[in-house]
Amino acid sequence: MHWRNYFIPTTKETPKDATAASHVLMLRAGLVRQLAAGVYTYLPLGFRCLRKVERIVREEMDRAGAIELRMPCLTPLSLWDESGRSRTMTDVLLRLDGSVWDWAAGLVLGPTHEEIITELARAYLKSYKQLPINLYQIQLKFRGEARPKSGVLRTREFLMKDAYSFHDNKPSLDKEYDNMYAAYCRIFARSGLPYLAVEADTGAMGGDASHEFMVLTDAGEDRVALSESGDYAANLERATTAPPKPAPAGEGEAPAEPLRSPTEVHTPNAGRIDEVCPVLGLPPRQMIKTLIYAGTAGQADAGAKGPPPRKLRVVALVRGDHEINELKLNRAAGLTLELADPETIEALTGAKVGFAGPQGLIDRIDKLIIDREVAVLRNAASGANKTDYHVTGVNPGRDFPLAGDKVVMADIRTVAEGDPSPTGSGSPLHLRTAIEIGHVFKLGTKYSTALGAVYLDQNGKACPLIMGCYGIGLNRILAAAIEAHHDDAGIIWPMSIAPFEVLVLALDPRDEEVMRVATQIHDELAAAGIDVLFDDRDERAGFKFKDADLIGIPLRIVVGKKSLTAGGVEVTDRRTPADKQLKPVAAAIAHVTQHVRAELAKLAAAK
RNA sequence: CGGGGUGUAGCUCAGUCUGGCUUAGAGCGCUUGGUUCGGGACCAAGAGGUCGCAGGUUCGAAUCCUGUCACCCCGACCA
Numbered sequence: 161m162h163w164r165n166y167f168i169p170t171t172k173e174t175p176k177d178a179t180a181a182s183h184v185l186m187l188r189a190g191l192v193r194q195l196a197a198g199v200y201t202y203l204p205l206g207f208r209c210l211r212k213v214e215r216i217v218r219e220e221m222d223r224a225g226a227i228e229l230r231m232p233c234l235t236p237l238s239l240w241d242e243s244g245r246s247r248t249m250t251d252v253l254l255r256l257d258g259s260v261w262d263w264a265a266g267l268v269l270g271p272t273h274e275e276i277i278t279e280l281a282r283a284y285l286k287s288y289k290q291l292p293i294n295l296y297q298i299q300l301k302f303r304g305e306a307r308p309k310s311g312v313l314r315t316r317e318f319l320m321k322d323a324y325s326f327h328d329n330k331p332s333l334d335k336e337y338d339n340m341y342a343a344y345c346r347i348f349a350r351s352g353l354p355y356l357a358v359e360a361d362t363g364a365m366g367g368d369a370s371h372e373f374m375v376l377t378d379a380g381e382d383r384v385a386l387s388e389s390g391d392y393a394a395n396l397e398r399a400t401t402a403p404p405k406p407a408p409a410g411e412g413e414a415p416a417e418p419l420r421s422p423t424e425v426h427t428p429n430a431g432r433i434d435e436v437c438p439v440l441g442l443p444p445r446q447m448i449k450t451l452i453y454a455g456t457a458g459q460a461d462a463g464a465k466g467p468p469p470r471k472l473r474v475v476a477l478v479r480g481d482h483e484i485n486e487l488k489l490n491r492a493a494g495l496t497l498e499l500a501d502p503e504t505i506e507a508l509t510g511a512k513v514g515f516a517g518p519q520g521l522i523d524r525i526d527k528l529i530i531d532r533e534v535a536v537l538r539n540a541a542s543g544a545n546k547t548d549y550h551v552t553g554v555n556p557g558r559d560f561p562l563a564g565d566k567v568v569m570a571d572i573r574t575v576a577e578g579d580p581s582p583t584g585s586g587s588p589l590h591l592r593t594a595i596e597i598g599h600v601f602k603l604g605t606k607y608s609t610a611l612g613a614v615y616l617d618q619n620g621k622a623c624p625l626i627m628g629c630y631g632i633g634l635n636r637i638l639a640a641a642i643e644a645h646h647d648d649a650g651i652i653w654p655m656s657i658a659p660f661e662v663l664v665l666a667l668d669p670r671d672e673e674v675m676r677v678a679t680q681i682h683d684e685l686a687a688a689g690i691d692v693l694f695d696d697r698d699e700r701a702g703f704k705f706k707d708a709d710l711i712g713i714p715l716r717i718v719v720g721k722k723s724l725t726a727g728g729v730e731v732t733d734r735r736t737p738a739d740k741q742l743k744p745v746a747a748a749i750a751h752v753t754q755h756v757r758a759e760l761a762k763l764a765a766a767k
Numbered sequence: 768c769g770g771g772g773u774g775u776a777g778c779u780c781a782g783u784c785u786g787g788c789u790u791a792g793a794g795c796g797c798u799u800g801g802u803u804c805g806g807g808a809c810c811a812a813g814a815g816g817u818c819g820c821a822g823g824u825u826c827g828a829a830u831c832c833u834g835u836c837a838c839c840c841c842g843a844c845c846a
Contacts, residue, residue, distance in 0.1 A: 172807060173779050173795065177839055197838065251844065272846075306768075306844055314845090362846090381845085601846085629846095667805060702806035709806090720805060 161660070162682075163695045167204050169193075170707050180379035182642035183311025185651050189711045191638075191659075198308025198316035205711060206638070208659040208691075210319065213637045214298055216350050216656060217321045224343035226294040226323050231276045233300055237266050239275040243610045254302045254316075269302035274607045274629060277324040281625055282613035288328040291615065291625075292336055296323030298634070310379050312635045313595060319634040327626040328617060333602055337369065340600050340630045344373055348597065349766035351637050352654020354644050358384050359394035360599065361487055373598035373632075375640040380595030385575050389587035396591060397487050400571050401579035404533045420539050420553035422519070428548045431514020433480045436550055440541050447480025448534055448542040448554060450516040452505045455495035472526040473500070473508060477518055477534045482573040484531075492529050492570035509545040517542035517551055518560035522567075528560070529568045595643070597636045603627040651712030652734050655759035660693040662752050663713040665705075667720030669698050677729065678719040681749055688753050709734070714759070715752050 169190040177194075178184040186192045191206030202210055218228065240246035240253060249271070258265025270276065277295060285291065301320045308315050323340065327333040341357070348355040353375055360372040372395055374384055385399035386392070394400070430436040433444050453474040474493055478484050490496050502513050508524060509516045519542070522528055534540075535556050544551045554560075561567050581587040608614065608624040617623050638657070645652040655661060662685055666678035675696070682694040693713060695704050701720075708716055718730040718740075728744040731751060743751060 169777090171778060171796080176773090176779070179840080194838090245846075249846075252846090274846080303845080307840095307842095309840085599846095603846090606846090670804095700804055700806085700808065702804095702808080705806045707807080718805080722805060 161693050163693060164697050166693070168707075168711065169203065170710055172706075178311060180310040180313065180639075180643070181646055182313065182379060182639040185642050185646055185710070185712075186311055186639070189651055192312060194311075198305055198314070200312055200315060200317075200635075205659045209638050209653075209657050210634060212657045212659075213351060213634050214319070214321075217298065217347055217632060217634065220343050220347045220350070221296050221321065221323065223346075224294075224339055226296045226325075226343075228297060229295055230297050230299060231270070231273050231280075233270050233302065234267050235270045235273075235276055237268050239279055239611070240268060243275050243278075243607055245275070251306065252303050254304050271301055271303040272320075272631070273297070273299075273322055274324065274603070274627075275611065278607040278611045278613045278625075278627070281324075281326055281608070282611055285326055285613070285615055285625060288615055288617050292325060292327045292332045294323055294325040294336060294340075294628075296321060296630075310381075310639075312639045313379060314381065315635065318636075321632040321634060323630040325628040325630070327628070328615060328623065330626065333626050333628050337600060337602055337628055340628070341371060344598050344600060344630070344632070345767055346764075347632065348373055348637075350763050351641060351657050352645070352763055353597070353637065353640055355597065356384070356386070356393055356594070358386075358594075359398055360601075361395055361397040362601070370599065370601045372596050373600075374594035374596055375644055376592050376594045377640065377643040378593050379639075379643055380593045382594050382596050384592050384594050385579075385589045386592060387581035387583070387585065387587040387589050389581070389585055391583045391585050391587060392581040392589070396574060397485070399575045399589070400582045401575045401589065402582050402584070402586065403571075404536045406536060417538055419555050419558070422551050422553045422559060424544050424546070424549050424551055425541075426548060427515075427550045430548075430550075431512065436541075437480070440550060440552060442541050442552070444480035446537065446540050448518065448537065448540050449478045449480050449482070449484070450518055450543055451476045451478070451484060452500040452508060452516060453489070453493075453497035454500040454504060455493060455497040473504070473524070474527040474529060475516075475518065475521055475525050476529045476531075476572060478531040478573045479533050479537070482531065482533065482576070485572060485574040488570065488572045489529060492568050492572055493527060509543070511543065511545050511547045511549075515543040515545065515547055515549060517545050517554065519545065519551065519554065520560075521545070522561055522564070525566065527566050527568060529570060529572055530556070530562065531572045532569055533573070535562055535569055595636060595640050596633070597640050598630075598632040600630045601628065603629050646712070649706070650710035653712045653714055654763065655714050655756060656763045658712070658714050659691075660713050661691045661756045662715045662717065663693050663695060663708055663711075665695045665708060665716060665718045667701050667704070667718060667722075669696055671721055673724060674719050674721060677724065677745055681717055681719065681729065681745060684749050685753065688749075690753060690756055709737070715755060717748055717752060 171188050174184055175187045178187055190203050192200045192202055194200055237246060252271050254269040256264040256267045298321045302317055305316050325336045356374045357371045358374055360370040362370045383396035385394050385396055427436050427439045430439050433447055437444055455472045455474055474497055476489055505513050537556055540554045541550055541552045542554050556562055575589055577591050579589045581589055605624040605626055608627060613625050614622040615625055642651050664678050664682045666674050668674045682692055685692040712734055714734050716732045723730050726742055728742050729748045731741045731743055731748050
């Protein structure tokens with residue numbers, strides 16, 4: 161490809177709207193152009209990268225035995241009604257409003273395709289003999305993102321590979337899950353990403369295992385907890401820590417502090433932990449944070465028609481130095497909870513917000529959910545259920561129940577930096593920011609049940625299909641690769657997803673000999689199947705070098721009068737710009753050809 | 768959806784507070800000619816803007832007022 165005839169609109173200036181490194185570089189290198197919030201054109205260079213990623217994904221999915229198909233972007237709203245997600249995903253579903261054509265009101269742009277594939281399965285997958293099967297597509301998705309950000313990392317329109325597997329038994333799903341997990345490792349390794357698989361939350365759909373594939377970068381929007389020894393990695397939404405040691409009961413090494421009696425302390429206007437601790441002279445870890453939640457009974461997704469909803473009051477307890485994790489709380493409660501409003505709290509506790517405590521509440525609430533680290537506290541402090549008063553000498557089990565119908569003991573807090581790994585190693589956890597690039601998920605029968613997708617087993621019995629789903633964000637692979645591989649001058653592409661593998665740079669394009677040699681190198685490399693870009697523009701050297709660094713093509717061959725006089729051409733690796741190797745033309749061609757193939761093979765062999 | 772911010776040339780921005788010295792500017796980029804030519808050159812001459820949009824105030828509005836739209840950042844949200 162001759163640059164002169166190509167289209168690479170690079171810029172020297174940094175666009176003001178871009179903050180993430182990948183965003184800045186994608187704009188500057190002429191990979192993408194923003195058309196609207198969260199909507200991007202992929203310019204030729206960016207499109208080439210995207211196609212390379214797409215090819216890797218397709219090859220590895222095919223190799224893993226998945227079968228490609230293509231579902232529509234326009235999907236009937238009725239299917240989302242069937243699954244119940246037209247109600248639960250209202251913010252995400254882009255609905256056509258039907259103001260021009262009434263039929264359009266019945267359509268939504270697909271944000272994901274569980275419903276669509278399940279409809280397909282319902283129609284065709286009738287027998288256990290057809291199972292298992294894994295169907296996938298690479299297709300545009302549309303989501304009503306409230307706030308697109310960080311360039312291509314979070315958009316309203318994006319390219320996704322989504323695969324769905326169908327099974328007639330759990331072990332079969334487990335096997336395919338592992339198969340997909342391995343395929344994802346190959347895909348990300350081949351793409352040159354420093355990825356990480358972490359345990360993920362299974363969300364509102366419950367279900368079994370789920371892993372997310374992450375790339376660590378401050379531009380990401382997920383938090384992950386990683387143990388120092390590497391034996392544990394989980395999304396912060398789900399991460400847990402080693403359980404607390406049981407309360408010292410007087411035996412053992414340190415004699416237990418004697419249990420004190422509850423004592424009210426006047427703590428005017430000190431409703432927050434950081435306000436009340438100095439007054440009580442206690443550290444936050446001796447405090448019990450009492451949070452009042454409201455939930456609705458009988459609610460369920462998937463359009464279940466349960467008994468009429470009833471408001472439930474749920475009290476959650478965590479230690480004063482801990483943050484509650486509402487996902488964990490919801491799971492422990494078996495409900496979707498929301499923090500109660502001040503009126504509800506005051507009515508329940510008889511005190512203003514900030515002075516709630518667990519004592520004496522059990523008969524007036526529907527559920528008490530106690531973090532396991534609260535249960536082992538001794539002589540703790542909490543609100544007194546009396547405005548401007550706290551209580552010290554609060555003891556779990558004595559002053560509020562640790563067991564009973566309404567009591568749930570669970571891990572409901574967010575892990576913190578330095579907490580011990582739950583694996584037993586005790587290795588400290590570190591919290592990091594990351595971007596999610598892939599997700600594998602055991603769905604179970606949620607959608608097959610909701611949509612009535614059943615097969616007949618060997619006994620002729622109708623059973624819901626057991627499903628798994630597996631997604632990869634292709635645009636995010638590009639952005640994550642740039643986040644992981646760049647320097648001050650520009651992008652440093654991994655060979656496998658670089659728009660071109662080799663850049664031939666003719667420094668004196670008006671010199672016949674330079675052009676003859678450079679053209680020859682370009683042509684021979686192209687003939688050898690190398691993706692080669694030839695910078696034949698009549699520009700000054702510095703200008704072209706800056707562009708070359710910016711667009712980040714891994715290998716560069718510089719042809720100039722100077723190099724020819726010195727006996728050849730210069731070969732450099734984008735990663736090590738200082739290391740220039742002067743080689744005769746034929747040797748340079750052989751060298752980069754071999755280097756490209758070796759690099760691709762290395763990436764393909766990585767895990 | 769809450770809070771904050773920004774809309775002036777393809778890009779980065781000045782001018783807005785204090786309305787009139789601007790016939791709307793600068794740098795980058797673009798066009799033409801010339802000089803340069805191994806790390807984003809220089810000289811000269813050009814092209815390019817209904818100052819986001821709609822009302823209003825005023826003799827006069829990029830500038831003041833009202834409304835509206837778009838975009839960005841923080842938060843909420845994100846199976």
